[in-house]
Amino acid sequence: MDWLDWMLPEAWNVEHNKLHHYKLGEIEDPDLVERNMKMLRDQRKDGLPAIFVYGQIAAMSLIWKWFYYAPNTLKEYEKSEIETRGSKKKPVWAHLGTNPATLLEITWQIMVGGISGLRMAWDLGKVLAPYATLMFVAIPGFWYMVLGQ
Numbered sequence: 717m718d719w720l721d722w723m724l725p726e727a728w729n730v731e732h733n734k735l736h737h738y739k740l741g742e743i744e745d746p747d748l749v750e751r752n753m754k755m756l757r758d759q760r761k762d763g764l765p766a767i768f769v770y771g772q773i774a775a776m777s778l779i780w781k782w783f784y785y786a787p788n789t790l791k792e793y794e795k796s797e798i799e800t801r802g803s804k805k806k807p808v809w810a811h812l813g814t815n816p817a818t819l820l821e822i823t824w825q826i827m828v829g830g831i832s833g834l835r836m837a838w839d840l841g842k843v844l845a846p847y848a849t850l851m852f853v854a855i856p857g858f859w860y861m862v863l864g865q
């Protein structure tokens with residue numbers, strides 16, 4: 717039985733257990749902080765006050781699972797499926813290369829009009845919806861019915 721979380725278990729296995737742990741600190745590590753946080757360093761170099769950069773870091777620590785990990789695990793899972801099984805399915809995430817897949821990237825892909833952004837959002841929605849429904853609808857709804865307002 718799979719766990720119910722913000723991530724697809726098979727995708728977590730590829731991204732974290734295989735790629736991250738076997739390539740720790742290397743450029744192929746999908747969780748390489750030096751690469752993934754380049755945007756924040758660039759903002760600091762461009763003169764953005766430190767308080768705003770630290771604010772982004774604090775906010776990111778609260779939402780990292782669905783903002784970064786859920787989409788990035790899907791990207792790495794798709795790449796793995798293509799490489800190991802020769803999947804014939806049209807790639808959705810592959811164009812990101814080594815860049816991390818984030819909710820911001822998906823939003824950008826939708827805004828520039830690419831159908832790939834909608835496909836990325838659809839894939840991500842299928843992963844996030846069960847957990848979000850349970851945690852934010854079913855459980856609170858149950859307790860609302862039992863205890864009332």
